[in-house]
Amino acid sequence: MNLEKILYKDELSKEEIIFLLNLSDERDLQKLFNRADEVRAKYCGDEVHLRGIIDFSNYCEQNCLYCGLRADNTKLQRYRMSPEEIIETAKQIINSGIFTIVLQSGEDNYYDTDLIAYIIYSIKQIADVAITLSLGERGFDEYQTWRIAGADRYLLKHETANPKLYSIYHLHQQLNERIAHLKFLKKLGYQVGSGNMIGLPMQTIEDIADDILLCKELDLDMAAFGPFIPSPFTPYRNKKPASVELTLKTMAVARIVLKSVHIPATTALATIDEDGRIKGLKAGANVVMPDFTPFPYREQYQIYANRKCMSDDPKSCRSCLQLQIESIGRKISTSRGDSLKMHLNS
Numbered sequence: 001m002n003l004e005k006i007l008y009k010d011e012l013s014k015e016e017i018i019f020l021l022n023l024s025d026e027r028d029l030q031k032l033f034n035r036a037d038e039v040r041a042k043y044c045g046d047e048v049h050l051r052g053i054i055d056f057s058n059y060c061e062q063n064c065l066y067c068g069l070r071a072d073n074t075k076l077q078r079y080r081m082s083p084e085e086i087i088e089t090a091k092q093i094i095n096s097g098i099f100t101i102v103l104q105s106g107e108d109n110y111y112d113t114d115l116i117a118y119i120i121y122s123i124k125q126i127a128d129v130a131i132t133l134s135l136g137e138r139g140f141d142e143y144q145t146w147r148i149a150g151a152d153r154y155l156l157k158h159e160t161a162n163p164k165l166y167s168i169y170h171l172h173q174q175l176n177e178r179i180a181h182l183k184f185l186k187k188l189g190y191q192v193g194s195g196n197m198i199g200l201p202m203q204t205i206e207d208i209a210d211d212i213l214l215c216k217e218l219d220l221d222m223a224a225f226g227p228f229i230p231s232p233f234t235p236y237r238n239k240k241p242a243s244v245e246l247t248l249k250t251m252a253v254a255r256i257v258l259k260s261v262h263i264p265a266t267t268a269l270a271t272i273d274e275d276g277r278i279k280g281l282k283a284g285a286n287v288v289m290p291d292f293t294p295f296p297y298r299e300q301y302q303i304y305a306n307r308k309c310m311s312d313d314p315k316s317c318r319s320c321l322q323l324q325i326e327s328i329g330r331k332i333s334t335s336r337g338d339s340l341k342m343h344l345n346s
């Protein structure tokens, strides 16, 4: 296959995606990252969108094999933030000049439909910010209520497009159900985010190609490709972490295939590589999601081990990120950073 030709094609086949994911020569990799950066500049511009995350509960009713928040992890100290604490943290995010707030938790039905709706509505009264929910699979009627209350976006990663692997990793969940939730969220008018985890046990390059193609089929507004990092006290605690190179290749190929989609340089990537954020931003990413969860809770949101920036004061996060982003000639966006597809359609 001819690398240059593939990099400039408008539509890529699964075989071509696999070819790109298998690149290993340094010069070829640089060509791939450069092309992804070009596509990012064309479809997203040079602005980097910040999304302030509040991990408001680390309780979870699920038991995903790779995740430190899984219900069977009795070693984890659990917490739940009160609505007042969540709303106060949202104010701090807004005051630091960030216009998307991500409300994230495990699947925790303690926060029922009305309580989540109240939190969304209260934050929306403070400023015109976008609210992303990342609460796992919840009821279809709940999605509807929260949309009416003002939620703009929903993040629900599919993790793998391989149904067999999906049912191994997620003990009581099925891939077709997850896809049905994603489609329903889209129907309700949410800007929808999904994505995979790279380097999970038993996953192949073909699976990763299918992950990217599923993101395309779902016509996502945001797609996240984060590396697997083993978490203590989980069945996968002794498995190998994902490689930085494969993670960057996946992000770059995804950018070339998906084009006008938001792609984050994840905190997990920054955790396995000191320069992970910058490398991600140069390989197709246009979003960074700093964690604003207050102490002491932030240290207890242990999806995986040794998360980056855990000991940093959330308030100093923005200036640190600004320095990093400006060092590569990019700038922090001052907008909400809504779906790039909304602009295309308007």
Ligand code: SF4
Residues within 6 Å of the ligand: 060, 061, 062, 063, 064, 067, 068, 069, 070, 071, 105, 106, 107, 136
């Ligand atoms: S991945 Fe999500 S649903 Fe699964 S155990 Fe972790 S927090 Fe719960």
